[in-house]
Amino acid sequence: MFLLLPFDSLVVNLLGISITVLFTLLLVFIIVPAVFGVSFGIRRVYMKTLLKIFQWATLRIERGAKEKNHPLYNPSVNGIIAKEPTSLEEEIKEIRRSGSSKALDAPEFELSDIFYFCRKGIETIMDDEVTKRFSAEELESWNLLSRTNYNFQYISLRLTVLWGLGVLIRYCFLLPLRVALAFTGISLLVTGTTVVGYLPNGRCKEFLSKHVHLMCYRICVRALTAIITYHDRENRPRNGGICVANHTSPIDVIILASDGYYAMVGQVHGGLMGVIQRAMVKACPHVWFERSEVKDRHLVAKRLTEHVQDKSKLPILIFPEGTCINNTSVMMFKKGSFEIGATVYPVAIKYDPQFGDAFWNSSKYGMVTYLLRMMTSWAIVCSVWYLPPMTRQPEEDAVQFANRVKSAIARQGGLVDLLWDGGLKREKVKDTFKEEQQKLYSKMIVGNHEDRSRS
Amino acid sequence: SVSHSQITRLYSRFTSLDKGENGTLSREDFQRIPELAINPLGDRIINAFFPEGEDQVNFRGFMRTLAHFRPIEDNEKSKDHNGPEPLNSRSNKLHFAFRLYDLDKDDKISRDELLQVLRMMVGVNISDEQLGSIADRTIQEADQDGDSAISFAEFVKVLEKVDVEQKMSIRFLH
Numbered sequence: 018m019f020l021l022l023p024f025d026s027l028v029v030n031l032l033g034i035s036i037t038v039l040f041t042l043l044l045v046f047i048i049v050p051a052v053f054g055v056s057f058g059i060r061r062v063y064m065k066t067l068l069k070i071f072q073w074a075t076l077r078i079e080r081g082a083k084e085k086n087h088p089l090y091n092p093s094v095n096g097i098i099a100k101e102p103t104s105l106e107e108e109i110k111e112i113r114r115s116g117s118s119k120a121l122d123a124p125e126f127e128l129s130d131i132f133y134f135c136r137k138g139i140e141t142i143m144d145d146e147v148t149k150r151f152s153a154e155e156l157e158s159w160n161l162l163s164r165t166n167y168n169f170q171y172i173s174l175r176l177t178v179l180w181g182l183g184v185l186i187r188y189c190f191l192l193p194l195r196v197a198l199a200f201t202g203i204s205l206l207v208t209g210t211t212v213v214g215y216l217p218n219g220r221c222k223e224f225l226s227k228h229v230h231l232m233c234y235r236i237c238v239r240a241l242t243a244i245i246t247y248h249d250r251e252n253r254p255r256n257g258g259i260c261v262a263n264h265t266s267p268i269d270v271i272i273l274a275s276d277g278y279y280a281m282v283g284q285v286h287g288g289l290m291g292v293i294q295r296a297m298v299k300a301c302p303h304v305w306f307e308r309s310e311v312k313d314r315h316l317v318a319k320r321l322t323e324h325v326q327d328k329s330k331l332p333i334l335i336f337p338e339g340t341c342i343n344n345t346s347v348m349m350f351k352k353g354s355f356e357i358g359a360t361v362y363p364v365a366i367k368y369d370p371q372f373g374d375a376f377w378n379s380s381k382y383g384m385v386t387y388l389l390r391m392m393t394s395w396a397i398v399c400s401v402w403y404l405p406p407m408t409r410q411p412e413e414d415a416v417q418f419a420n421r422v423k424s425a426i427a428r429q430g431g432l433v434d435l436l437w438d439g440g441l442k443r444e445k446v447k448d449t450f451k452e453e454q455q456k457l458y459s460k461m462i463v464g465n466h467e468d469r470s471r472s
Numbered sequence: 473s474v475s476h477s478q479i480t481r482l483y484s485r486f487t488s489l490d491k492g493e494n495g496t497l498s499r500e501d502f503q504r505i506p507e508l509a510i511n512p513l514g515d516r517i518i519n520a521f522f523p524e525g526e527d528q529v530n531f532r533g534f535m536r537t538l539a540h541f542r543p544i545e546d547n548e549k550s551k552d553h554n555g556p557e558p559l560n561s562r563s564n565k566l567h568f569a570f571r572l573y574d575l576d577k578d579d580k581i582s583r584d585e586l587l588q589v590l591r592m593m594v595g596v597n598i599s600d601e602q603l604g605s606i607a608d609r610t611i612q613e614a615d616q617d618g619d620s621a622i623s624f625a626e627f628v629k630v631l632e633k634v635d636v637e638q639k640m641s642i643r644f645l646h
Contacts, residue, residue: 097481099643116634126590126606128614128622129631131513131569132639134593138517139541140642141507143485148505152488441506450510455595458512462606463598 039194047198051235060244060396067372067395070179071160077176078159097144105457108133124464146435150346151442152381153374160371160395187393195240195392202236203289207296209233214299226300227278234275242396244372245272252403253277254332254362257325259354262364263426264336264439265344266377267384268391269366272399273334280304280324280331284311302330318353325359332362337419338439343376344368346433347426350419360406363422365430369398380442402429474535474542478644482538486531496528497521512593516572524577540568543641563628565640570627581622583607 050056101108112129161183209229216222238245253276254260260279262269273279281303285294294305304324310316324330337350344367355361368375373394377387391397404425409418420436427434487493489501502518503509511517521529521537529537542560557564573581573589586607594603614622614630622630 097485097645099645112634112639115639116631126610128573128610128627129634129639130593131572131589132634132636134511134513135517135569135572136541136640136642138508138511138514139538141505141511142502142517143482143538143642145505145507147507148488437506445503446506446509450506451512451514452595454510455512455593456597459594459597462594463602 043194043197047239048201048236051239052232054231054235060242063242064244064372064396064398067160071371074161074176074179075159077173081173081176098140100140100144105133105454106461109458109461124460124462126462130458130462146346146433147437147441150342150348150435152343152378153376154343154345154370156370160373162373162394187395191242192393195242198236198240199392202233202240203293205236206230206233207293210296210300214296223301229300230278230297231275234271237271238275241268241271241391243268243272244396244398245276246400247276248400248402250276250403252362252405254279254364254403254406255360256331257328258332258360258362258406259321259325259357260332260334260362260364261337261350261354261422261426262334262366263344263347263430263432264338264341265366265368266341266375266387268375268397269336270334272366272401273364276401278331279334282306282321282333282335284308304333314353318357321354322357325357337423340439340442341377341379342439343378344370344432346435347423347430348435348437348439350423352415352419355409355419355422356415358409360408361418361422362406363404363426365402365404365426365432367400367402367430367432369400372396372398375399400430404429474539479535481644482535483531486534496530497534498528512595513572513589516589516592520568520571540565541640541642543643544637560641562636565636566628566631567624569640570624573622579624580619581611581627583611583620586610586622 046057046059103111109130112132113127116127116129161180206229209232210226213222213225213229216225260273260277262273270281274281280301281297283294283305285291285305285307294303297303298305302324304320306317306320321333324333333354335354337354338348339351342348373391373396375391375397382390407418407422407425409415413421424434426432486497489504490497491501491504492498499518499522502521503514508514508517521533523529523533536559539559544560544562570581571577573585575585575588587603590603590607598606611620611622614626616626616629617623
């Protein structure tokens, strides 16, 4: 017992010193720059080093697989089967053309028509455009996280050691650091906004509120080791406008709000989120809806319109897809935000999944598990493009306007532009789409009403 | 035969469809694919995967059904003339399509069955009488033994000029 005492105090001393050093480093290199909005560039150096290591690791796996004659699983990036982008009409005409010598213009039914539906159906069973958007993207090269590896076997000692080192660094060094930062950021946000809330309304309050918000979001950005590249910042959203962006995860909010001052829109949550929401709204007018109000579309539209028409109020941040998509495509934009008549500022966000996949698969992981996965990845790397503002033209309706904005975002971010509803993650597809197909096919076998007298 | 990477990809697809994670797919798992749900013959195609009276299909069964759609050129590489006919032969592809029409599996497409399938394909857009006359005409043109139904042999005869190999084949990308 007595022998342990001197060792005991030595250990305690060492622990105390290392914690002090850690916190000083934290303060100097991370929190102070976050407060003032500057950066030392440490994260970019980190990113470049990681990239080199990943490339080495991938080559090593490939070499190892060749030596042992193991077949390598290559993830499919562009789909696994060849699909022809032809229409129902063209395909069925082609099938009939090869089968019979009858005139093709006369609408009629052929037994061979079934081949079209059959093949299309089987193609979608093998690979469809929609369901794969709701699970994480597959990577081409390995990034030393076992969660993204499909070829992980004991390939070489060096590789396994590297992976083990990676685990150590991520869980024992980066994770506590990030958790500490996140804690600091969130508590500063809550206390800061509450304090600012006590001030009388005016220029001073606005100024302080803006900087409290920005500062805390910047700390949160560093808590995730997010390396963000902003493009075209001159197009940043202005007061009285609506900012729309594609949605991949809750982190999108932190990424955008650390570079601009927005009014948030969302549902009131309980727990920690609720606390944060109630504090934030004291400092500046965010738009929070009760759960029951969310269903009432007119109420939502009315409140948003009121907010937007007040030019002194901040731009609203909205994600029209309504749910998280895996960042390979942009799905249908709900038309609600496009009916209000405000200027729309589109923003495209594209994550680089190499360093950590930011997609939140809400059916697979809860919020806490998700945040833990984020904080044990290498980094979150993304690019943000601010697109030029768009307004609704007189000849287009809300849906067309929404699609136009969506195409612009998809094009800029290099994402696939889909018309499918993100709600298909949880709900069944509407019957109207099947009815459209049936209508199209009916035209092929009986033509239009005028031709009916012929048969 | 099918390459290793093709099998791995299809297995990866199988597991992503298997929401219950029990190694088999049910009809609901297929219906969750939006593009299949809007296919007018979606239910008939899904049915082709499930053997008689069963509600679950395992990976082996899944591959067996998909094997019908391998391109016929693949067979040239493995000339096994003494073995059983490969699943993706022209005859078996035609048989797959035949089974989509043959609802009660009695190896004949009756007028009633043809009407039901036609109704699935056109929805509410064509009247009963018109659909009836289309069905009658089709059976009349195909029927050779006068039993007012289409047997498999008659089916094959009607489609003898159609490029079945190309229209009922799916190519892998690589």
